Amino acid sequence: MVCVFTKPHLLALGPNKNNISFILPQFSLKCNLQMARSAIDETSDTGAFKRTASTFRNFISKEPNSQFPPESGRYHLYVSYACPWASRCLAYLKIKGLEKAIAFTSVKPIWERTKESDEHMGWVFPASETEEAGAEPDPFNGARSIRELYELASTNYAGKYTVPVLWDKKLKTIVNNESSEIIRMFNTEFNDIAENAALDLYPSHLQAQIDETNEWVYDGINNGVYKCGFARKQGPYEEVIISLAVEFVFN
Numbered sequence: 001m002v003c004v005f006t007k008p009h010l011l012a013l014g015p016n017k018n019n020i021s022f023i024l025p026q027f028s029l030k031c032n033l034q035m036a037r038s039a040i041d042e043t044s045d046t047g048a049f050k051r052t053a054s055t056f057r058n059f060i061s062k063e064p065n066s067q068f069p070p071e072s073g074r075y076h077l078y079v080s081y082a083c084p085w086a087s088r089c090l091a092y093l094k095i096k097g098l099e100k101a102i103a104f105t106s107v108k109p110i111w112e113r114t115k116e117s118d119e120h121m122g123w124v125f126p127a128s129e130t131e132e133a134g135a136e137p138d139p140f141n142g143a144r145s146i147r148e149l150y151e152l153a154s155t156n157y158a159g160k161y162t163v164p165v166l167w168d169k170k171l172k173t174i175v176n177n178e179s180s181e182i183i184r185m186f187n188t189e190f191n192d193i194a195e196n197a198a199l200d201l202y203p204s205h206l207q208a209q210i211d212e213t214n215e216w217v218y219d220g221i222n223n224g225v226y227k228c229g230f231a232r233k234q235g236p237y238e239e240v241i242i243s244l245a246v247e248f249v250f251n
């Protein structure tokens with residue numbers, strides 16, 4: 001089987017087949033996806049990659065009595081530079097001029113074991129400022145991995161440990177781990193604090209066009225490379241590699 005590895009952490013997973021040995025074939029698709037602990041679990045019985053939905057979906061809002069009001073210095077963004085979803089949040093943070101209000105930390109670019117006690121591979125923080133260029137230790141919780149942040153936020157969490165993570169330092173929890181929602185919050189909810197408040201990256205007269213473009217970009221390209229990279233069988237791989245190529249050639 002030919003695989004398109006587009007990112008360093010996928011490359012890191014390539015040679016070590018042990019990383020995927022805990023996917024139990026007797027699980028049904030539903031069960032398998034419900035229990036996905038990482039993208040390598042998100043495979044249906046046909047061998048196709050099936051993304052599970054993000055779990056933390058709270059909103060930072062200017063509305064009165066909001067549980068998560070837009071306060072400067074309260075929230076922190078955890079990213080990996082290797083993750084395009086996290087990188088778009090970082091792009092928004094910079095373009096909107098929110099760097100003084102919302103700081104960020106990047107993990108190491110290649111997955112490692114997140115715990116001694118099991119085989120899970122995921123995003124980890126370096127142990128010191130100098131261990132890995134661009135990556136920093138967790139400044140607030142002393143977490144060794146993104147997994148630990150999810151476990152701090154929810155003791156019975158049983159999903160994937162993805163970046164981006166928008167963290168609330170006050171309530172010590174994850175506000176949101178879905179980049180498409182984090183960028184919307186950055187665009188509208190921090191305008192009393194943002195240095196480029198007047199810049200609207202989702203103006204009402206363009207919303208329908210942006211949504212329509214997003215739909216094919218997301219399914220065909222953004223998630224399309226995952227569907228190629230994580231396909232486990234030749235059939236689903238060929239189906240998605242052709243549509244990915246078509247998107248590049250014709251769009």
Ligand SMILES: N[C@@H](CCC(=O)N[C@@H](CS)C(=O)NCC(=O)O)C(=O)O
Pocket residue numbers: 037038039040054082083084085086121122160161162163164177178179180
């Ligand atoms: N829907 C999420 C997807 C984020 C996502 O898939 N992040 C990947 C890196 S690009 C990740 O952290 N994967 C960890 C894993 O699968 O265990 C978003 O757009 O924020």
